[in-house]
Amino acid sequence: MSASHSASTHPSIHTTIHCEDRWQVYHRLQALDIDCQCSSFQPLQANIQSPTEAIQLWSVVRCASASKEMLAQVIQQSWEKPCARHRSL
Helix, strand or coil: CEEECCCCCCCEEEEEECCCCHHHHHHHHHHCCCCEECCCCCCEEEEECCHHHHHHHHHHHHHHHCCHHHHHHHHHHHHHCCCHHHHCC
16 A cells, blocks of 8 residues: 545545455445446555545455355354443443
């Protein structure tokens, strides 16, 4: 990843993603209104403008590249953890 400063208050981060599921990632990023490009036989390129977009990119790539078993385990663990608000009651 490389950072470049733009006129906005946040630096722009340009990243290139090499993965089998780049089209799935591309379509999800488009749905999130994150600037990205993807051509045939080329890696996906995303232009990240904010910390929120960086987290969204990380989450989308993680979901696309993780195995179904790992994703199921993450969901199971989240159900098993008590909510913070219930601990204070």
